[in-house]
Amino acid sequence: MFDSSRRRTLKTLACCSAAIAVPNLVFGKMNASDVKRWDKEFDAVVVGSGFAGSAAMLSLLDHGITNCIMIEKMQYLGGNSAYSGGSMAVAGTPIQERDGIKDDPESQIKDTLKSGHDLNDKELVREMIYKGPETFNWLVENGVNFKWVSRSGGHTVPRSHSAGAGSYITRPLQRKIIERGGKIATRVIMDEIIYNDKNEVVGIKVREKYEFNFDREFDENDNKSGQVKFYRCLGGLILATGGWGADIKFRQNFDPALRADVLTTNHLGATGYTARKLILDDIKFIDMQYIQRLHVTSADEPFFGFAYRWITRGYAYGIMINPKTGLRFVNEIADRKIGSDAIWSMNENGKNHPVLIMDIEGTKTVDIKDFQRGLSVGAVKKFDTIDELIAHYGINKEPFLDQLKRYNSFVDEAAKDKEYRDPEFKRNFSAYKGKFIKVEKPPFFASRPGPKVHHCMGGIKTTIDCEVYNNDMALVSNLYACGELTGGRHGFNRLGSNAVLDCLVYGKRAGAKLAQIYNAKRGA
Template sequence: MVKNDRRSALKTLACCSAALMLPSMAFGKMFEKDVPRWDESFDAIVVGTGYAGSAAMLSLFRNGVKGAIMIDKMPYLGGNSAYSGGSLAASETPDQAREGIKDSHALHYQDTMKSGHNLNDPALVKLMVDQSPVILQWLKDNGVKFINVGRSGGHSVRRSHATGVGSYITRPLQKKILDEGGKIRNRVIMDEIIYNAKGEVVGIKVREKYQFNFERGFDENENKSGQVKYYRAYGGIIVATGGWAADLKFRQKMDPKLRPDVLTTNHLGATAYTIEKLMSDGVKVVDMQYIQSMHVTSQDEGSFGYGYRWITKAYVYGMMVNPKTGLRFMNEIADRKVGSDAILKMNEGGKNPPVLIMDIDGTKTVDLAQLQRGMMVDAVKQFETMDELIDYYHINKKPFLEQLKRYNGFVDAAAKDPNYRDPEFGRNFSDYKGKFIKVEKPPFFAARPGPKVHHCMGGVKTTIDCEVYNDKLQIIPGFYAAGEVTGGRHGYNRLGSNAVLDCCLFGQRAGAALARRYDKLRSI
């Protein structure tokens, strides 16, 4: 009871804080009576072509809604999803069983709620973890190929089922959509959601042939390009437009610490254009102040870059030190929020980035092509001896070598006892194909992690079937949302690879829910 009361209190405080930070907006909905004409009519409209949008569109088709269309404002498909990590968190899977990984939905739920500081919506999280193996199989059935099961920070065990890159998920789904006669259009931006007199969503106002401005920091509200059209949606719409980590002004309103000079992993199209419109329409939003930085990116690259693949593995099979002290300063497998905060605190001023180190055995866990890409852009470097590495990064040698010896001792202890935690930071250790990997065999590899703004935990409040609430907590008929544009799934902080699960599961559910509404309307 105490825990529940504490969670309610924290949630209340968080919502109050968010409300104070939200920009003041005059509500200005567009109604059907203001539409001069309907240029085209569809059974359903999906806005956004990433994980959530693609899953929603395919779900619509599989549930009998064939007259649907999926649109994207960008000249390319997939948004952030297409070049994100492409790993899906799933528990109790056949893939885990084959590798002898002991996991449970209960542990997955516990990890997710812990990272979210129990501010997550428990019903949404439980649904996510319980359905995770189903979504994994659904993706496989639709042409997605998974290559291994890794471990992302904050997860107690290896449960991140990797594809290699996000486009290896979005492209197979989009191919299925097109093969089945679906319509996908680029360079179409949604400007308005159109309601009828009953408050039901009946369509959208768009601009076709939209020319996105790729200038960093450009206010998308100033972009007037494109030709205005009105799309009728008989069954409703699904908004899956993603987050706004690349919107320098809006994200700083939500979190004042996110200055314009802080880089992001997101593509430039990740703006607040849609979420601001939804808020002005009186759509309920939650957790808007929680914006996550990701610490698997490189200090030596802009945007997402290429080094993250090696860095991700090095957190699991390597060690990270402060070069000035030569000592570890955090649990390398901490979640993204904890990890990013620790690095930013240690590297205050940006002149002392940490050094993350892995030996040849650890580096063999990285796909060779991904390693080569990271090395090609100098985000990952190779050294024939440890002394060479120490000299290059100006690491405080004597304490570092003592730290290295202690670290390798921790790995030896973990190989004997699966419940072992290192006495410095409480870290546990994962084996790779039955072997626990130390940092001892040359050549050695290293990188300098640098956190970048990555994921927006907050967004539209929905039901478990992705129905959208208004500010009065009433469901808006015909309006569904899925993916990063929604809130409630991750709370204070998102665990890596839970986003792909979130997007694909709720995208699928949004499509199924809209299809049920469409069938009901047709029967009247």
């Protein structure tokens, strides 16, 4: 029997990381006996419409589950996925072959485990990476057009495949879902998972016509809008609700440094609303203390912004310096954790931002539309001479000019020896279309990187088939989870573009596993 007063008493536990480690608390789960009438009945329900949710929904249809629905609490589809960079890290693709890039899954696994400090679930990592090419091809077959491949921090070679933006992946998948008769509903929030007496998931309590409150300080738990409905899930429930980077109170329970003044790339709907409820339902969470800051965003934009494409290429083909010293202070292509920590340690509580610089040749590596967006909002700036750039940012001139000369000499050495590492930060260098790019040819362009809360590495513990564990390490029947809501794939720190891979590989796999089990039960 569902005990609402007990649930309210236990609500505060959902705000404490310690609650996650408690294995045997008996929470007030909602039981099927509390449901007087099912309003709607589906073979499967997917909660969330980003990369993972869209992949899961299309995968259900691929495997014959047609009476299914994907629900989204926001007024729009896609969540963080839709306006993210949308680059997918895959080793061994035709695009890499076209560009002469030699790569293999074992190299990507090695990079992933290194960035994750070997705290990753290695079985999940291997499955994610080895299924990359297959998932890449599946996306192409379903209308996704990957345009180029670039190198994200922490990867040893360029393997981040971009379609242009995250929506260039979510929208084609959602079009396919609609074309094939799948149902998608916005403004539907899941409030409760409903279990039977065997602890099997049999449905969900939702509110339709939900009105999300876009006040950044508003606690979503206080939002009572919408009409209560009960959905029966005959085959199962797939959770793909994403992370909680925009939930200031919730994220601070796991990383107190992420105060309200620390901005985020996340859309405002990225809250801990679902995670809190799952914790109360005795679902096992891991790695919650690992929340990533993204350092390819601009300090001059209050959200994800438009400069990130230029900044991403700037790390690969440019130089970043501390303007006070005029010197480099970190390997520009280090992973996000190392890069963000280095920037935070030198920026004096926001008073001293680093300056990232590329010349015209480096800037030509950026898609022209992406470059123009960053330039138009002032997050990327153009200078006809290096002296103009130095004056604008108040850079310590003589040390900087010496540093720039050394940097360019490092690029020259790398052009002669692919194994070369610069003596200052052990950075290696990548060619662009066969050419190694220095910072020497005007005009020059610059931006000020500013790390923002970006990705939650922790989340629900699952099997490689996205089946969900409770705190007793027993599987919860008919419940699956994928995407940023899950943990174990990334460990201590996520490599750039591995999240899109994670969401799509495991979203696709969640749909396939639910269908396999349900089709077997009903003899399909």
